[in-house]
Amino acid sequence: MLTSVLSFTPEMAATVTEYCTNVSDDVSGNMNELWDWTCTQFEDADKMSSPLQGATMKFLASLLKPKRILEIGCFTGYSAMAWHEATGSLQSEIITLELDPKMIAASRRTFDKYGLNDRVKLIEGPAGDSIPRLTGQFDLIFVDANKDGYQDYVTKILDRNLLSPNGLILCDNIFARGMTISTESNPQLPDKVRPYWTANGKALDRFNRFCKADPRVDSILLPVYDGLTLIKWKDVAGGS
Numbered sequence: 001m002l003t004s005v006l007s008f009t010p011e012m013a014a015t016v017t018e019y020c021t022n023v024s025d026d027v028s029g030n031m032n033e034l035w036d037w038t039c040t041q042f043e044d045a046d047k048m049s050s051p052l053q054g055a056t057m058k059f060l061a062s063l064l065k066p067k068r069i070l071e072i073g074c075f076t077g078y079s080a081m082a083w084h085e086a087t088g089s090l091q092s093e094i095i096t097l098e099l100d101p102k103m104i105a106a107s108r109r110t111f112d113k114y115g116l117n118d119r120v121k122l123i124e125g126p127a128g129d130s131i132p133r134l135t136g137q138f139d140l141i142f143v144d145a146n147k148d149g150y151q152d153y154v155t156k157i158l159d160r161n162l163l164s165p166n167g168l169i170l171c172d173n174i175f176a177r178g179m180t181i182s183t184e185s186n187p188q189l190p191d192k193v194r195p196y197w198t199a200n201g202k203a204l205d206r207f208n209r210f211c212k213a214d215p216r217v218d219s220i221l222l223p224v225y226d227g228l229t230l231i232k233w234k235d236v237a238g239g240s
């Protein structure tokens with residue numbers, strides 16, 4: 001049967017990721033430097049997007065040409081740097097939300113060191129508090145923070161009309177390392193993080209059902225990376 005996902009062993013997945021990265025657009029020297037620095041500084045550096053994801057962000061942003069970008073979950077500023085680099089000619093505004101003081105300090109270091117403060121604005125504090133204070137609309141929204149908050153964040157974004165008419169919401173890690181699909185689906189997941197991802201998987205399964213049921217939007221869950229959901233307003237004037 002032809003499925004949408006190839007069945008990889010972890011070794012094959014690593015090989016395929018390396019192959020895709022090598023044959024895809026390179027990210028910049030600054031992005032590579034930040035990625036390496038983050039890996040040396042933070043035990044949980046796997047929270048950062050991969051270079052292939054960084055290249056994907058740049059590809060999408062240069063295609064969609066967003067004038068305003070909202071990012072929920074900054075970490076060390078790797079994805080914010082991708083948005084910044086991809087929107088130089090548009091001079092787009094990038095707002096990124098971060099809660100953890102350690103990651104706020106790391107992000108501020110990134111934005112100072114690489115000169116990103118001209119267009120990147122970091123808002124400190126819980127995203128659930130920051131989102132209701134945002135004004136205007138965003139053309140691209142990247143949801144990449146605590147997984148049990150996704151439904152609340154997307155609900156607030158939609159209720160407050162923060163997504164522009166042709167805007168796109170990207171939600172990362174929807175598979176929760178496979179736990180959203182089934183708790184049996186990833187035997188390699190270390191026991192140390194299994195309860196965390198199992199709880200995330202339950203929250204994200206509820207989120208997926210919410211997206212599918214919300215009559216205001218179209219949504220697609222793509223089996224790329226750790227699961228990527230795309231959300232847009234339903235095209236009421238167009239076809240179904």
Ligand code: SAM
Nearest residue numbers: 048049073075078079098099100126127145146
């Ligand atoms: N977007 C980053 C990238 O692509 O490299 C990775 C973000 S990381 C997966 C998630 C970040 O969200 C962490 O830095 C975490 O501290 C932050 N976060 C978690 N809960 C949050 C909340 N309630 N409000 C704002 N940020 C939060």
